[in-house]
Amino acid sequence: MTDILARRTLRQTALPEAIEAVHTELDKLWDDASFVPDLDRMTFATAVIEAASNVVQHAVPESTKPVELGVDISATSVRLEARVSAFDAVCPDPIDTDPAMPDGEAESGRGLALIRALVTTVTFKRQDGTNTWILSKSPLRD
Amino acid sequence: MDLSYEVKDSYAEITAAGRLNMVSAPKLREMVAEVVASGSARIVINLEATAFMDSSGLGALIGCLKAARQAGGDLRIAAVQPQVQMVLGLTSMDKVLTSYPSAAEAFGDD
Numbered sequence: 001m002t003d004i005l006a007r008r009t010l011r012q013t014a015l016p017e018a019i020e021a022v023h024t025e026l027d028k029l030w031d032d033a034s035f036v037p038d039l040d041r042m043t044f045a046t047a048v049i050e051a052a053s054n055v056v057q058h059a060v061p062e063s064t065k066p067v068e069l070g071v072d073i074s075a076t077s078v079r080l081e082a083r084v085s086a087f088d089a090v091c092p093d094p095i096d097t098d099p100a101m102p103d104g105e106a107e108s109g110r111g112l113a114l115i116r117a118l119v120t121t122v123t124f125k126r127q128d129g130t131n132t133w134i135l136s137k138s139p140l141r142d
Numbered sequence: 143m144d145l146s147y148e149v150k151d152s153y154a155e156i157t158a159a160g161r162l163n164m165v166s167a168p169k170l171r172e173m174v175a176e177v178v179a180s181g182s183a184r185i186v187i188n189l190e191a192t193a194f195m196d197s198s199g200l201g202a203l204i205g206c207l208k209a210a211r212q213a214g215g216d217l218r219i220a221a222v223q224p225q226v227q228m229v230l231g232l233t234s235m236d237k238v239l240t241s242y243p244s245a246a247e248a249f250g251d252d
Contacts, residue, residue: 046225046228105204
């Protein structure tokens, strides 16, 4: 197991403002993991923001408690990983984890297809009332 | 994101500085609607200072393109930065949203 060299976490109510906080945590991750090439930063950050935006826009509360967004991002020398969670959210409908990219003039529906195009693996996990999307990118390129 | 616009001789230029994401996308749609309503349907969005765009931002650009065309005009983008270019390329929207090196060149040929 390769050591984690940088890691940042965030957990807050899943409101649009939380997306700016995710950007801030990504910037801090790169401060601590300066070895990560620019292209990998760009693709990974875009995928993480897409996944977090998906939680803010689509997660449905399981009770009267609002959904919380969790983001756990880490870097090893060869791999980037993000765990993007919706806490206290209902289990989403069956997810097509490899959707086609909408074409033409569609104004939505590109998020997951874009994530698939940006990272190496995308997996989904449901546990204890929490939905988690796990994104990984490896190996890192110079 | 900071949004502003300026009506020029033959087009209106909207400058978008910052991140075009789910927070700022509705604001861009509102501004384009305002510009179109004021009578300028030929619009250039200057993306020189837009360092980041996600699929919500892309959806807004497509919606704005439709709004401009429905009003008899067009919407073009200028000075696209690498991350935005990547998103446009991966979604094949670079074929739908015409990109120009600068705002002045976007309507320079017509």
